[in-house]
Amino acid sequence: MKHVVVVGGGVAAKGFLSSAVAIHSDVKYTFIRKTEFGPVPCGIPYAFGTLDSPMDNISPDTGILKGGAELIIDEVIEIDSKEKNITLKSNKKLNYDKLVMAVGSEPIVPPFPGLELENILTIEKDLNVVTKQKEIIKNSKNIVIVGGGFIGVELADEIKNFEGKNVTIIELARNVLSAAFDVKYCQAVEDILKHKNINVITKLGVSEFKGNGKVEEVVLSNGQIVAADMVFLSIGAKPLIKLGEMAGLETNPRAGIITDAYGYTSNSDILAIGDCSSKIDFFSGKGSGIKLASVAAREGRIAALNLFGKVMPESPLGVTSLFSTCVHGEYFAATGMTIEQLEKSNTLFNTVDITTVDKHPTTLPNAKKIEGTFIFAKETNIILGAQLKGSVQVAELINFLGYAVQNKASAYELYTLNYASHPMGTPSPNKTIAHMAATALLKKIK
Amino acid sequence: MKHVVVVGGGVAAKGFLSSAVAIHSDVKYTFIRKTEFGPVPCGIPYAFGTLDSPMDNISPDTGILKGGAELIIDEVIEIDSKEKNITLKSNKKLNYDKLVMAVGSEPIVPPFPGLELENILTIEKDLNVVTKQKEIIKNSKNIVIVGGGFIGVELADEIKNFEGKNVTIIELARNVLSAAFDVKYCQAVEDILKHKNINVITKLGVSEFKGNGKVEEVVLSNGQIVAADMVFLSIGAKPLIKLGEMAGLETNPRAGIITDAYGYTSNSDILAIGDCSSKIDFFSGKGSGIKLASVAAREGRIAALNLFGKVMPESPLGVTSLFSTCVHGEYFAATGMTIEQLEKSNTLFNTVDITTVDKHPTTLPNAKKIEGTFIFAKETNIILGAQLKGSVQVAELINFLGYAVQNKASAYELYTLNYASHPMGTPSPNKTIAHMAATALLKKIK
Known part of the structure; x- marks a missing residue:
């Protein structure tokens, strides 16, 4: 029986596995994740607010496990792409027929001075981290969110629902959500945020964080100072490509592990999907930087369908917003x-x-x-x-x-x-x- | 300036006019309707319940009138399709370059014995009638709806929201909504209705209405008797073709005024749209009996676009549910x-x-x-x-x-x-x- 090993257990991995167990049933599937549970990534802002507990934001593995896939909680430390096996931290070795990399991305953290201060947080797809961060929010009055993308805006909206919080969004671009919307809609979003007494600062960046042990102030590029008991950095994400490098694959630090439209990397027995893999834009045919759960889910299912030979009559369409x-x-x-x-x-x-x-x-x-x-x-x-x-x-x-x-x-x-x-x-x-x-x-x- | 005359002022007429005034602006438009206001037809069940007053269910003419169309409240009594003019009840004569028939349909009323009894009602696209009918509902305890299509089901659902009403639906087919849904979904609808204490009778027809002046009983085809202070007949609708006959057009009592996919009748200066006109099924290519506001709206806009010559690259798709x-x-x-x-x-x-x-x-x-x-x-x-x-x-x-x-x-x-x-x-x-x-x-x- 063929063995397909998936590294990762997030949206892309689940998109892949839930489709693969349905379509190719005579295959053994193993997926390797660092943690027992994974969160719904788009649900993270709501885990800080609307949901009673971050644990309500677990993305269930039920369907995949019922489909026969096996979960190993571990980490990959070595890939031998010639012998087609991987070594785990536990020293366990696994042979694979196909290896699927779905390891995601990590938050972009520009080298701001003062980053070493306490209570400067990033969005992490780890429920334990989210739980700890929710405590920090609870105990903070002045909360600054750097980056007004979807996560930043949703986070501000959710946190402001708690009483007594001063929430500020700092966005370098012309508006919040400017990558997705034109001015009219961005301004409508900002109007709602401002009406809710969220402080929206645009066209200004962060020059440094200041504080005594803990962060106390965010200094903006124009010298303006915003008081902060905690800071959330939601500036974006960059692909994790270490695993691709380990396997000798073609990679690019911005685009990720280079793949074709089916998820195949430069090694035909290794696929990469989700945030860690490169994407092609529907319109331009050039690289796309979109990192979204819906895109990851789609790449997972396309890879699953075409895993043992391409069955699609033509190359899947590129990514569109x-x-x-x-x-x-x-x-x-x-x-x-x-x-x-x-x-x-x-x-x-x-x-x-x-x-x-x-x-x-x-x-x-x-x-x-x-x-x-x-x-x-x-x-x-x-x-x-x-x-x-x-x-x-x-x-x-x-x-x-x-x-x-x-x-x-x-x-x-x-x-x-x-x-x-x-x-x-x-x-x-x-x-x-x-x-x-x-x-x-x-x-x-x- | 060309003169386009529309007979009717319902959904099809408005679909036509709102598109035509936008696309062909150098044209004079006149529409002729019997009543000053028309209702939103799909809103009629809600005019009996959710909406405070049936008058809240007016379909506004604002957009069309602002677009320059003129409303004449009158009736067409004669069409001279050779001379291209129509005569109204008021004796007014109007010349046309294009005549659009959008006169709709009338309720199907099978020849049930006892039809002459009071309080046996049909759905009428007339706000005054709806207002009067709402009074009758108010004063009735036992309400029987004959015909479990969309209107019948929605009507039952709305009326049952009033306290103290016994509501019964009688449907001849296997289930309510059986023309639109398979058994599973029909049964789910029936379960909701029954849970709301609406009496749902299927696979049985009406054999007669009995009463003394007013309707008192509905006798079913198996002899069963249902008490009734009022009856709503919502059995379906048949196209109004009299106007088509008057103009010497090809018509069919079931299908309506015969048209091509653009709304053109057998006379190239006369179009027919909405419930009064024939339809082609998307799948079979044969006639379709679907009578829906959304279909009427679509036929209106297709006719408008292709009014002075067909601009669509190919014949519009047939009607699909x-x-x-x-x-x-x-x-x-x-x-x-x-x-x-x-x-x-x-x-x-x-x-x-x-x-x-x-x-x-x-x-x-x-x-x-x-x-x-x-x-x-x-x-x-x-x-x-x-x-x-x-x-x-x-x-x-x-x-x-x-x-x-x-x-x-x-x-x-x-x-x-x-x-x-x-x-x-x-x-x-x-x-x-x-x-x-x-x-x-x-x-x-x-």
Whole structure:
């Protein structure tokens, strides 16, 4: 029986294993993880707030274990890619037919002066660490979050729900969430945060941390000082490539372990998936720096399907933005390219803005406005991107639009599709967001 | 300036007009409706319950009127399709360049004995009627709904929210909603209704109504008697074709005014859209009897786009089921074909059942289970249909799946797509419903 060894036990590993045990059942699977349990990575901000305990944020292994995969709690210390075996810290040796690296990423920590001070934390995918950090939050008044990406914003939103916390986000770019959204939506997020008395500082970086043993102050690049009992660094993540180097694979410190679109590395018996592996952008065909659980899950299942020979008729599509978040109960979502990105890439496009309501008639209780910006290519009228703001429906609406982007749907296709509508769950049939966007575009280009 | 006259002011007319005023701006538009206001048709069940007043269920004309269309409250009594003019009840005559018939349908009322009794009502798209009917409901204790389609079920659900009402649904078919769902989901709907103390009678028809002036009893085909202070007939609708006949168009009493996929009738200056016009089924290419607001809206916009010459590269796709409903807070949705329909049409297929949760981790507050059944073609593995049950997210999820059906997506495509996930709004990235379904299918066909 073939033996497939997976190093890692996070989202990519689980995406891979849950698919592989279903599709290739006559195979022995072993996965090696440092810890007994792994968290739901996107759930970490909620482990600090909404969830009673960080332990409520465990990502269960049940399905995979029931599928027959074996978990070894250990660490890989050596890979012999010629003999096709690995050595664990416990000195155990495992032979493999296929080795799958799903070791993830680590937080980016720029060399700020004062980093050695206590209570400067990073997001760690380790429930014990999260539990300890939650204690530190509890005992802190002034909390500074450096980096206003999704994690930073969600963390601020969650922590501010506790009484008596001064929360500050520091973001170097023009806005929070600027990698995912154009100004209009970023500002809407910032407005919600500010309305919640979260201090949002943008276009300024950190120059150093100061304190006596413990961090006490964050000094910004303009000299401004923000008081801090603790600091969360949520600046981003870089791929862990040590294991790839150990196996003699082609790697790149920024991109990760170099793979093709199926997850195959430069050694055809070793695959790499998730944050540790390189990605190709759907639009440009160049490298993509997106590190997301949904991307990792997808790479896991693509690798699983094509593990013993490629069964896909053509190379899987590259990675495209497909994001959603929730800020104080308001949902934001985006797919494809932003206006800013398109301008930088010299792509010609048209944009339209749309407003609808998630129920109809709009007099129904709890009916909520949905706003959207849609971007279409200039001559082909193919959808290039969309950004949404509204009720929880937005979190699935974006998957429809993400599919349209990946399917290279034109405005005419979105205009003409059949859609479902219902008073209690969607806009009115004459206000479906995708066809409204298409109509607005047709009006614009006439 | 060209003059386009629309007869009707419901969903199809508005779908047409809102698109036409956007796309062809150098045109004069007139629409003729019998009443000053029209209701949101799918909102009618909620006008009897959730909404404070039926008047909260007005479908606004604002957008169309602002776009420059003129509303005439009147009725068409004559059409001269040679001279291209119409005569209104007020004796007013209007010339047209294009005439659009969007006159809808009327309730099907089988010739039950006792139909002349008082308080036997049908669903009417007239707010004054709805207002009067709401009074009758208020004053009735025993309410019988004949026909367990979407309207019948939603009506029962809404009316039962009032105290002291005995509500009975009588459905001739195997289950309520049997045209849209397979047994599993129909039974789930019936369980919710029964749990709410709604009396659900299936596989039995009405043989007559009895009473003294007012209806008092409904006699079923097996002799069983159900007490009734009022009866709602929600058996379905048939197209209004009188106007088509008046204009000498090709018509069919079941299918309606015969049109091509763009809405053109047998007279190239007259279009027909919505419930009054014929439809082609996406799968079979044969006639479709689906009468839905969403279909009417779509036909309106397709007709608008192609009004002065067809601009679509190919004939628009046929109508495919895309339904959602909400029964006592639980959402149900379906697209494509059901198992029952596929068996009847001799199509070979595989089905898989899936369960996921609409938030992750599943320990988050208000996380709700989503169940789905997916149907794929046997050899091509193309998605043919899906049925869902779960939270409000289901109402937009079905639009994603409906797009997949219309796009003839294979399980491999659904498996490989990029998806968005977020703790507060979607299943975990390894539990996205579409890729879970695809994985289950790949497992099944291995």
